Amino acid sequence: MTLCQLFLQPDAAYSCISELGELGIVQFRDLNPNVNSFQRKYVNEVRRCEEMERKLRFLETEIKKDELPIYDPEDNPDAPKPREMIDLEATFEKLDHELKEINTNADALLRNFNELTELKHNLTMTQGFFDDAEMAFTPAHNRNQRDSDDDQVQLLYEYSMISHNKLGFITGVVPRERMVAFERMLWRVCRGNVFLRQAEIPELIEDPVSVRFFLF
Template sequence: QITGTRSGPTDFSSLNTLNPDVNVFQRKFVNEVRRCEEMDRKLRFVEKEIKKVGIPMVDTGENPEVPFPRDMIDLEATFEKLENELKEINTNQEALKKNFLELTELKHILHRTQQFFDEMEDPNLLEESSALMEGSEGGRGAPLRLGFVAGVISRERIPTFERMLWRVCRGNVFLRKAEIEDPLEDPTTGDQVHKSVFIIFFQGDQLKNRVKKICEGFRASLYPCPETPQERKEMLAGVNSRIDDLQMVLNQTEDHRQRVLQAASKTIRVWFIKVRKMKAIYHTLNLCNIDVTQKCLIAEVWCPVSDLDSIQFALRRGTERSGSTVPSILNRMQTKQTPPTFNKTNKFTSGFQNIVDAYGIGNYREINPAPYTIITFPFLFAVMFGDMGHGLLMLCAALYLVLRESRILAQKIDNEMSNHIMQIFTVWLRLPTILGKSHLLVQKEKKI
């Protein structure tokens, strides 16, 4: 096992499964594979948090050695600690932001309600509110004692909220509202939400219960608001003090989170490589057979004859680096089985070979048409294209990709060219519709 871990990757053509009758979940190293998958999941969580804040992940191009099996415990502990720390920070930060949002909304309510009460001293508004309350409980025999509730609601729900209050309460409520100029951050989603402050005056417990149920149905946040100006002023001062303290705590929490993610961004690429190498090795070991002593693994591999020396060197290097006293043994076997097809390619010919393999892979020692397609595929493309202008544009695009190859590969974006090509062709196919008649319609008119 240690030798396989330290020998590193080799150009094996095919590795046969020597225990096909054993269920995948019952093989010897299935627990190690699961541990690697769990570590990979934790790293993906950390990577997601790093991308969320826009911290660039350092990719030095380093190809680290595969860790020893005993180092797996240290990696697991490191990833577990990092994940728990980030989750704890996120939970605390979300709770702090929720508290900050509530205090901010309460501050706006106290400020706006004071303006509402100042405006209510206007005799015209008093006559308007008194007229709304005519016919309600208590009649005109005694001075009206109005109750009120104050809260915050999403701005786009205000029209529906106002109509519902008017219909359910039959016009026996008095609503005042004012928009909050700056958007407020939702602590759960992080979106900026525009909200409005409202205050509703009513008389009687029955209307109070109706108003509260309507506010609950529209997800409006209700806050306690004192009745006297002096109490509102004192509460506003206390709220402002708590907001300042909470803002300082939020800044410290965000700084700590940034430091944790900044440190993780420097090594996360190396961690990914180590974990996935370990997972690949344990997956390979699951294809091997274990002898009766339970101490030796036997693997059966198809490989090119020209790579035998490289494989022997890799095994010897793995034995030396692992410190094992028992060397790995490589035997060449004679068999009547048909070997799998192996076509050696490089960076240039691999694209043509992939196109050929898409139509079918030849049998062993069958002639490979890929070398000829290096000429025939571009020629057939030119025959179908037949346009020097468009060909020049594609040549420029291809030249750009060749010159930017290293930078594009460093970004490690999966399937980005397919996405770009689909977007470009979508725009291209819609251009005839935008500019006028399509090509098919023009051809049809010519035939007619």
């Protein structure tokens, strides 16, 4: 290994350093270790390269997330010319903006789909509860068997007839791990005057923010 010093013209410095880098046989030493990095020459160009590298890593992450093949050339491509850097920077900026917009729209669509899925199961299961309550008030000889919740429904009906109050209802979706705390809160807020029925949604629902799956 030989230690040498090169003096280059500013206009030719980029091309010369690129050629030396392509050879891969040169190691550079910092002759100004005490100079602040913000005061060095070509700091703006280095920042632009770091920003483009960040965008490329983001694109690579999104491509791997969708399990798409990535072309891996056998040889490293040559360093782009200064004029080509401007075109590459504009292309990367456009791809980065479009991909972020696509991700935002995909998250919004997934969130809307989850809300509609929850609403569908909410309406279906609520209708089932009302059907059970309606069957509880039909004559016994018109039914083959009584449901297990008939006694509770009958008590609610008698309470509404005695107190002359119309019972209201509220439906919604709560994550399973919060169900116990939700029941405790309802019991305390309503002072025990609450009738709670629950049913599980049979399918998993994905959270687009944290990429988790919930079972309601």
